[in-house]
Amino acid sequence: MALITLQTEHFRNLAAKPVTFSPAFNLICGANGSGKTSLLEAIGYLGLGRSFRVSRHQAVVQHQQQRFTVFGGLDAGTLNSSLKTIPEADASSYAHRLGISRDVGLKETILRVDGEAVRNLSALARHLPVLVIDPGVFDIVAGGPGKRRQFLDWSVFHVEPSFGGAWQKCQRVISQRNQTLRNGRIDESLMRAWDAQYDLLSNRVTDDRLAAFALFKEAFWLLLGETDATWANQLKMEFYPGWDHAQPLADVLINHRDQERRMGHTLYGPNRADIRLKIQGRPVAEILSRGQQKTLVILMKIAQGMVLRPLGKQVTFLLDDINAELDSRHRQMLAEKLRSLQCQVFISSIEKQTPDTLWPGTTTPDFRMFHVEHGQVTEEH
Numbered sequence: 001m002a003l004i005t006l007q008t009e010h011f012r013n014l015a016a017k018p019v020t021f022s023p024a025f026n027l028i029c030g031a032n033g034s035g036k037t038s039l040l041e042a043i044g045y046l047g048l049g050r051s052f053r054v055s056r057h058q059a060v061v062q063h064q065q066q067r068f069t070v071f072g073g074l075d076a077g078t079l080n081s082s083l084k085t086i087p088e089a090d091a092s093s094y095a096h097r098l099g100i101s102r103d104v105g106l107k108e109t110i111l112r113v114d115g116e117a118v119r120n121l122s123a124l125a126r127h128l129p130v131l132v133i134d135p136g137v138f139d140i141v142a143g144g145p146g147k148r149r150q151f152l153d154w155s156v157f158h159v160e161p162s163f164g165g166a167w168q169k170c171q172r173v174i175s176q177r178n179q180t181l182r183n184g185r186i187d188e189s190l191m192r193a194w195d196a197q198y199d200l201l202s203n204r205v206t207d208d209r210l211a212a213f214a215l216f217k218e219a220f221w222l223l224l225g226e227t228d229a230t231w232a233n234q235l236k237m238e239f240y241p242g243w244d245h246a247q248p249l250a251d252v253l254i255n256h257r258d259q260e261r262r263m264g265h266t267l268y269g270p271n272r273a274d275i276r277l278k279i280q281g282r283p284v285a286e287i288l289s290r291g292q293q294k295t296l297v298i299l300m301k302i303a304q305g306m307v308l309r310p311l312g313k314q315v316t317f318l319l320d321d322i323n324a325e326l327d328s329r330h331r332q333m334l335a336e337k338l339r340s341l342q343c344q345v346f347i348s349s350i351e352k353q354t355p356d357t358l359w360p361g362t363t364t365p366d367f368r369m370f371h372v373e374h375g376q377v378t379e380e381h
Contacts, residue, residue, distance in 0.1 A: 002077035002344040010065040012038035013375035022368040030372035036348040047130025049121030069101040077314040134320035142285040145274035156212040170201040219306035242272035323349040
């Protein structure tokens with residue numbers, strides 16, 4: 001699927017008028033504060049159910065407003081169509097219609113797919129898989145395990161439909177288990193009951209993660225082999241499930257009961273999972289330069305898109321402030337890889353991006369160009 005039409009109401013400084021996009025590449029320019037990142041943020045809401053910039057919904061609603069709305073119309077995308085956009089008024093031609101509305105005063109969120117109310121954000125996310133490359137994305141390498149778990153779980157969610165529900169149940173059991181651990185004197189019979197549920201759900205979640213990680217790793221090594229990165233043959237990547245997988249989790253929990261009781265929370269299991277990236281036995285963040293880390297993260301993001309393509313899912317990439325983060329060589333490498341993936345791509349920058357700078361010396365893909373000023377999005381011809 002590709003996002004063909006976007007309309008917002010009371011979202012940041014964006015004007016409340018529909019914008020029609022290319023199912024392939026969309027090049028967006030504008031000064032700082034013009035609204036170009038807000039445009040990507042609104043798109044991200046339809047695929048992520050949240051902002052990729054801030055943690056609070058209140059930050060995106062316009063001043064003196066209580067509610068914001070984001071609506072998107074999808075078509076079949078470049079994987080299943082001939083790159084023809086649908087007329088702006090022909091809403092009946094959309095493959096799907098997605099909507100999210102948030103009342104920040106009542107703390108109420110309304111989600112709709114094709115006009116019908118849905119309960120879970122996953123119903124939106126399955127139709128519009130969104131990947132973001134912005135300044136914060138490099139925490140995948142330099143940040144803690146939670147960033148890499150989140151990175152992996154995006155793939156798992158789209159590869160294995162039952163993962164989301166199993167992981168939510170697992171997190172609820174972890175919360176109950178932590179509460180029991182903090183109660184001081186532990187009721188061992190109650191603890192064993194939580195352990196049994198935790199063990200069952202943890203193994204299900206871990207199996208899903210292992211399967212998705214295998215697909216991701218295969219795509220990633222294929223990409224890495226096509227680069228001239230000097231560090232490529234030294235990189236080691238492995239999935240750590242959150243405990244020594246040579247032992248049953250149930251045994252690990254029993255053997256470390258005193259340790260967990262002293263700490264007051266669960267120390268072993270899928271809540272501690274990680275993708276371990278090392279060179280010469282050390283974390284890559286300690287070895288690679290900032291530029292090399294950028295290359296690594298870009299390849300990891302592209303590999304995620306490669307995993308979904310055989311499943312018939314087109315990823316929408318949001319590349320925010322690309323000129324500030326990537327030099328021309330990396331921008332061209334990324335643009336060419338995304339073209340080969342047949343993704344939908346939104347690229348924002350302060351300086352105007354032109355196809356000849358992204359794809360020099362070759363034919364250009366289907367694209368549209370936009371200028372953003374004071375929240376007004378105008379297509380350039």
